[in-house]
Amino acid sequence: MKSTTVAKNLRSGEWPLLEYLRELESRFAKVEPNLLAFVPEEDRWARLYREAKELLRRYPEPDHRPPLFGVPVGVKDIFHIEGFETRAGSLLPPEALSGMEASAVKRLKDACALIIGKTVTAEFAYIAPGPTRNPHNPEHTPGGSSSGSAAAVAAGLCLVAIGTQTVGSVNRPAAFCGICGFKPSYGKVPTDGVIPLAPSTDHIGWLASDVDGIELTAQALVPDWKLSQTEERPKLGIPDGPYLDYVTGDARLYFQETCAVLRAAGYTLLEVPAFPDFEELYRWHHLLVAGEATRAHERWYPKYKPLYRPETTELIERGLKISALDLETARAVRQRQREYIAALMQQRGIDAWISPSATGPAPRGLNSTGDSVMQLPWTQAGLPLLNIPTGFVRGLPVGIHIAGPWAKNETLVRWGLDIESLFKTPAKCPT
Structure with missing residues (x-):
């Protein structure tokens, strides 16, 4: 229901x-x-x-x-x-x-x-x-x-x-x-x-x-949320290059099959070389997270350090070594990334981006929450991002996410309604 x-x-x-x-x-x-x-x-x-x-x-x-x-x-x-x-x-x-x-x-x-x-x-x-x-x-x-x-x-x-x-x-x-x-x-x-x-x-x-x-x-x-009535299907860009190289083999194959479903339904998909400096974007984003996390915890960490788990301790200790100048550079990278994506979309006539929403299905084990790399460029740029489940790989859910232009939140969700309808509803959880 x-x-x-x-x-x-x-x-x-x-x-x-x-x-x-x-x-x-x-x-x-x-x-x-x-x-x-x-x-x-x-x-x-x-x-x-x-x-x-x-x-x-x-x-x-x-x-x-x-x-x-x-x-x-x-x-x-x-x-x-x-x-x-x-x-x-x-x-x-x-x-x-x-x-x-x-x-x-x-x-x-x-x-x-x-x-x-x-x-x-x-x-x-x-x-x-x-x-x-x-x-x-x-x-x-x-x-x-x-x-x-x-x-x-x-x-x-x-x-x-x-x-x-x-x-x-x-x-x-x-x-x-x-x-x-x-x-x-x-x-x-x-x-x-x-x-x-x-x-x-x-x-x-x-x-x-x-x-x-x-x-x-x-x-x-969102108090000013306005229901979008757009009926036009977006032209979707696939960000080809080092970013997509993170996707595992079977998940990459399933993503190609998902793109085929969209094309068969009348969507235009365009492979666009993007993020050639992805490793640098990755580095600057994680530097920003570490530096700001350290400052966010400056009230608690000195007093309660023994209570922090090792992963968070490592983040904060790493952030202590980050200079104010590097933090400002990392914040500037975010703005440049947003401008770069907007310019590329305009240049290639793209309305939204489509990519796998994870490197593959959920990994086995509970000691890690998985790799967040597929969300990084869109979160870094502050763009709206919608995940839609599309099926299963190795018995576990996989999906796509759609990244839209800055502040086009309502339109992106409306596009998502149509794209969602093209895929079978995933099987109910066995729990």
């Missing part, structure tokens, strides 16, 4: 909210103990029934109910939520990390979403993984750092979840878990009330089982 249909049924009362919540509680009890997508919460369901009854009291008339009335939403545990501790996947005391509720969370609440709970994150939204499993195969990573958000949506424990992306932390777990993930252009959703990793490249994004759910959530998170 489409995300928008579920939301519509909850608003109209065709699916009574308390009945829906009881069914969700039953599924949660069956699935979550093995999935581990959520931060444990005492009396979660007592809280949710209270909040659901309050929504029904405040909005007895279906015609007056906000768009996300009763929709279950997961929130990555780096967002501050009133009444919840924030641990950010770390061992640091939550009182040290406390802060005011995030604007993004307030917007979801204003739309009458039900916050099912905090979802598991890699430590401080970097790469040290949490306990979450991939719902398609528990021996494989769900990706990260928005691991719990992606797994929870894929397993049907919430309709929507929000996360963050500094390199690939929304789109990659969406790809690994076989769902849609979207990050709008940089700054489109405010990041206040969110523990930063690298503020110059931190984006808020969200995940849903389909593009309809992405668009529905956008209308709550």
Whole structure:
């Protein structure tokens, strides 16, 4: 059932909210103990029934109910939520990390979403993984750092979840878990009330089982979101060169088959040499993340260093060696990258870019969240990026992502609706 249909049924009362919540509680009890997508919460369901009854009291008339009335939403545990501790996947005391509720969370609440709970994150939204499993195969990573958000949506424990992306932390777990993930252009959703990793490249994004759910959530998170009515199919560019060389053999072959499906449906795809200096872009982006992460943690790291996991410690220690001048250069590289992509698109008449959303399906093991390299050029430039699942390789989901021009968020999502329709719905998670 489409995300928008579920939301519509909850608003109209065709699916009574308390009945829906009881069914969700039953599924949660069956699935979550093995999935581990959520931060444990005492009396979660007592809280949710209270909040659901309050929504029904405040909005007895279906015609007056906000768009996300009763929709279950997961929130990555780096967002501050009133009444919840924030641990950010770390061992640091939550009182040290406390802060005011995030604007993004307030917007979801204003739309009458039900916050099912905090979802598991890699430590401080970097790469040290949490306990979450991939719902398609528990021996494989769900990706990260928005691991719990992606797994929870894929397993049907919430309709929507929000996360963050500094390199690939929304789109990659969406790809690994076989769902849609979207990050709008940089700054489109405010990041206040969110523990930063690298503020110059931190984006808020969200995940849903389909593009309809992405668009529905956008209308709550982005106040000026305008539904695009465009019917024109975009001309899609394939960024040929060292960037695509990261894709593994079977995933590369499947991507070629995906492109054939698009061409058969009438899309124009053009291979365009791009990112000849990709290794330099990669280096500058990771330098920026390390340098800004060190500064973001300057209040906590000296006091709580023994509590940090090795991966995050290495990042911060590396960042301590980065000069202010190098940081400014790295920020300038971001702007040049955005201008380079825009110029190349104009030169070749490209409306959007299409590429594999990961180097391959989710790797086996839970000690890594996988490689974020496929998201890097688009996140670095701050461009809107939408993941769409297209099928399976080795029994695990794979997909494509579409990168659009700066600030063309609504148009990109509308294009995504048509592209999504060309691919069979991935098999339901076995969980």
